[in-house]
Amino acid sequence: MGPSALGSVQPPAKTDLLQWVGNTPLLRLERVTAGLSPGVEVYGKAEWFNPGGSVKDRPALNMILEGERSGRLTREKIILDATSGNTGIAYAWIAARRGYRVKLALPLNASEERKRILKAYGVELILTDPTLGSDGAIQEARRLYAADPERYFYPDQYSNNANWQAHYLTTGVEIYQQTGGRVTHFVAGLGTSGTCMGVGRRLKEFDPTVRVVAMQPDSPFHGLEGLKHMETAIVPAIYNPALPDRQLEVSTEEAQRTVKRLAREEGMLVGISAGGNVAAALRLARELDRGVVVTILCDSADKYLSERFWDDPNL
Numbered sequence: 001m002g003p004s005a006l007g008s009v010q011p012p013a014k015t016d017l018l019q020w021v022g023n024t025p026l027l028r029l030e031r032v033t034a035g036l037s038p039g040v041e042v043y044g045k046a047e048w049f050n051p052g053g054s055v056k057d058r059p060a061l062n063m064i065l066e067g068e069r070s071g072r073l074t075r076e077k078i079i080l081d082a083t084s085g086n087t088g089i090a091y092a093w094i095a096a097r098r099g100y101r102v103k104l105a106l107p108l109n110a111s112e113e114r115k116r117i118l119k120a121y122g123v124e125l126i127l128t129d130p131t132l133g134s135d136g137a138i139q140e141a142r143r144l145y146a147a148d149p150e151r152y153f154y155p156d157q158y159s160n161n162a163n164w165q166a167h168y169l170t171t172g173v174e175i176y177q178q179t180g181g182r183v184t185h186f187v188a189g190l191g192t193s194g195t196c197m198g199v200g201r202r203l204k205e206f207d208p209t210v211r212v213v214a215m216q217p218d219s220p221f222h223g224l225e226g227l228k229h230m231e232t233a234i235v236p237a238i239y240n241p242a243l244p245d246r247q248l249e250v251s252t253e254e255a256q257r258t259v260k261r262l263a264r265e266e267g268m269l270v271g272i273s274a275g276g277n278v279a280a281a282l283r284l285a286r287e288l289d290r291g292v293v294v295t296i297l298c299d300s301a302d303k304y305l306s307e308r309f310w311d312d313p314n315l
């Protein structure tokens, strides 16, 4: 078959990897939802389809583009931030494409896979005290920036409006469109809170009856990498506690158990925070007679495969 058989040959579409951020599939959960009222549907937004493998590609790209637009990010600057991993991975590949260097503060105990991925992209890692968690990394990034502000572009994802705006401009719109405007509840775990704030604001603008549910780990020492226990953590400046209509707490074990169920019953190999989101979404869905519940499958399990819970027969 020659080209003429195809009609006029178009150049390939979206040949820049950056164009593949967003527009992720919305997947219906069909088996873990057994026993729910027939009028209730539960969906997960498959964010591992982003080029960097997580939901954080969206805010990282938006913060970098905003930095360029505002003139705060210029060629000679190093991108500096504190990240438990996924935002770092997103900065890393986006910076590689756009020709910037990246320096990241992250807790020493962040998963080995994440550290190796970051190093593979050529990122400089500053490993911080693991007992201080993500807050220790934030303090270190602030210290480095304060010591030499001219050297760095410090997006500070916890305080940067371009973080939640990425979700306001993309994720929220996609969810509304992909559900044909039928979404009734949105569930999101809180890390920087960008996803919850941006999607929550957008959905409530489309339809003020949409209920926004924030999910948090049930204790300060938890295994939900990427999420914060707000009561004991540095609260992100972009977090508005008045926006969620409800808060749900999920234990590490419940999240891990749900991760295994999603793998075995739905064929979706997702990360721990995604398991936590689905656990909270299912708890909420059990209370409903009718509804369209949407949550976020933040990343895949690739970076967590060395965790011990996979081999724990009780989970």
Ligand SMILES: Cc1ncc(COP(=O)(O)O)c(C=O)c1O
Residues within 6 Å of the ligand: 054, 056, 084, 085, 086, 087, 189, 190, 191, 192, 193, 194, 195, 196, 225, 226, 227, 271, 273, 274, 298, 299
């Ligand atoms: C795996 C994972 N899940 C959830 C989140 C939370 O998303 P957000 O920062 O938008 O609250 C993050 C954030 O870093 C993450 O890495």
